[in-house]
Amino acid sequence: MKNEKQLRTFKVFAIKEGTVIDHIPAGQALKIIQILKLYSHDHIVTTGLNFPSKTLGKKDIVKVENRELTQDEANKLAILAPTATINIIRNFELAKKFLVEIPKQLSKVIFCPNPKCITNHENMHTLFYTKKEKVGLKLQCHYCEKIFSQNDIKEYCV
Amino acid sequence: MATNLKGRDIISIKELSKEEILAILKNAYDLKKSPKPKLLDGYVMGSCFFEPSTRTRLSFETAMQRLGGRVVGFADPSVTSSKKGETLYDGMKIIGQYVDAIAMRHPLDGSARRAAEATDKPILNGGDGANQHPTQTLLDLFTIKECQKKLEGLDIAMVGDLKYGRTTHSLAQALTHFGARLYFVAPDSLQMPSYICDELAEKKIKFSLHSKIEEVINKVDILYMTRIQGERFADPMEYEKIKNVFVLNAKMLEKSRANMKVLHPLPRVGEIETNVDTTKHAYYFEQAENGLYARQALLAMVLGKIK
Numbered sequence: 386m387k388n389e390k391q392l393r394t395f396k397v398f399a400i401k402e403g404t405v406i407d408h409i410p411a412g413q414a415l416k417i418i419q420i421l422k423l424y425s426h427d428h429i430v431t432t433g434l435n436f437p438s439k440t441l442g443k444k445d446i447v448k449v450e451n452r453e454l455t456q457d458e459a460n461k462l463a464i465l466a467p468t469a470t471i472n473i474i475r476n477f478e479l480a481k482k483f484l485v486e487i488p489k490q491l492s493k494v495i496f497c498p499n500p501k502c503i504t505n506h507e508n509m510h511t512l513f514y515t516k517k518e519k520v521g522l523k524l525q526c527h528y529c530e531k532i533f534s535q536n537d538i539k540e541y542c543v
Numbered sequence: 544m545a546t547n548l549k550g551r552d553i554i555s556i557k558e559l560s561k562e563e564i565l566a567i568l569k570n571a572y573d574l575k576k577s578p579k580p581k582l583l584d585g586y587v588m589g590s591c592f593f594e595p596s597t598r599t600r601l602s603f604e605t606a607m608q609r610l611g612g613r614v615v616g617f618a619d620p621s622v623t624s625s626k627k628g629e630t631l632y633d634g635m636k637i638i639g640q641y642v643d644a645i646a647m648r649h650p651l652d653g654s655a656r657r658a659a660e661a662t663d664k665p666i667l668n669g670g671d672g673a674n675q676h677p678t679q680t681l682l683d684l685f686t687i688k689e690c691q692k693k694l695e696g697l698d699i700a701m702v703g704d705l706k707y708g709r710t711t712h713s714l715a716q717a718l719t720h721f722g723a724r725l726y727f728v729a730p731d732s733l734q735m736p737s738y739i740c741d742e743l744a745e746k747k748i749k750f751s752l753h754s755k756i757e758e759v760i761n762k763v764d765i766l767y768m769t770r771i772q773g774e775r776f777a778d779p780m781e782y783e784k785i786k787n788v789f790v791l792n793a794k795m796l797e798k799s800r801a802n803m804k805v806l807h808p809l810p811r812v813g814e815i816e817t818n819v820d821t822t823k824h825a826y827y828f829e830q831a832e833n834g835l836y837a838r839q840a841l842l843a844m845v846l847g848k849i850k
């Protein structure tokens with residue numbers, strides 16, 4: 386499971402303990418850092434942009450030292466990076482690998498794009514229901530009940 | 544029929560099951576036939592109108608008073624603390640401590656849902672921005688049932704601004720319970736949004752899109768007219784061109800079905816000529832009156848006095 390080739394990506398900037406978020410669609414790494422609040426992480430966070438990727442063409446990678454991402458945290462990335470893979474590294478070795486799952490509900494992850502939505506006028510959390518489509522994802526606001534596609538989402542709760 | 548709406552918020556028509564809708568209509572029917580002027584004796588309804596809507600407000604307030612209840616509230620948001628920067632949440636939490644149920648209208652989408660989080664008292668949504676107005680849908684269904692003696696399997700046309708008109712969206716969604724055949728008559732730029740059409744298709748409801756009232760008027764049991772607002776058009780010329788296409792007059796009704804009734808959520812501006820009023824097809828004033836009974840039924844049910 387951890388042969389030389391598979392670990393190449395991590396060796397570029399090998400880490401001892403932590404998480405490597407791989408297969409991020411190019412251009413989304415910085416937003417992921419915001420959503421996961423990694424800018425206030427105490428340890429090293431490394432970001433790589435535009436790595437060549439067989440499946441995505443180009444991909445970004447985020448490497449977080451001394452923090453293991455949980456499935457729930459990873460699922461917050463469902464809108465930005467549904468293709469992301471989460472690699473948990475312990476003592477330089479790949480200890481666990483999992484995919485982002487699209488949760489049924491997204492709480493406190495995105496802002497509602499509807500300017501007349503109550504959530505944009507009161508100091509309160511947002512809540513969205515997700516529905517998988519043939520391509521992509523539809524998101525319905527719990528409050529204003531409007532339905533959005535992934536591309537409509539411009540702002541993330543940070 | 545085991546339905547119990549005691550303590551429930553009525554925010555969105557989609558949250559009501561077919562059985563619950565039918566129970567509300569049955570109670571509205573009973574209250575229309577035999578008034579119960581003491582039913583809500585001792586209860587107080589908060590009437591919170593953060594945006595003026597005289598008709599909806601008077602209908603809710605009269606409904607409460609006709610059942611023997613009392614009303615407190617405001618019709619003008621400038622008198623409330625929201626002008627001073629108080630959140631809707633805080634405001635509704637406090638009002639909820641004074642009253643037994645709250646009828647509210649607010650200009651922001653989702654405000655009724657938010658208010659319901661602030662208080663345990665039932666919230667009756669009288670319109671949250673462009674989102675929902677469930678009591679309008681209930682009175683529409685009640686009226687359709689009243690004038691057609693049934694709800695199942697009717698041919699129903701909706702005319703006018705179907706893109707922005709929440710009334711027609713909610714009614715179309717509610718009619719999925721009753722196997723209606725729907726005709727949507729609107730200018731191309733104001734046709735029924737695709738998410739509603741998708742929902743109808745998913746539920747196997749037959750519908751078609753039209754650009755002239757004449758294409759459907761002789762095929763339907765209900766002609767549901769709505770207003771087209773000039774503001775919806777970026778180009779005033781476009782509005783001038785289409786506005787007369789979606790106007791109903793008495794002559795157009797000559798070959799319609801004998802049982803066909805014309806409905807309209809009111810206020811109308813020019814889309815139903817007054818010569819329609821005296822035909823056997825006009826039913827929009829009865830419809831407006833029925834708001835009273837639908838709201839009475841809801842109030843009595845969420846307060847647990849009837850099932």
Ligand SMILES: [Zn+2]
Binds near residue numbers: 502
């Ligand atoms: Zn919203």
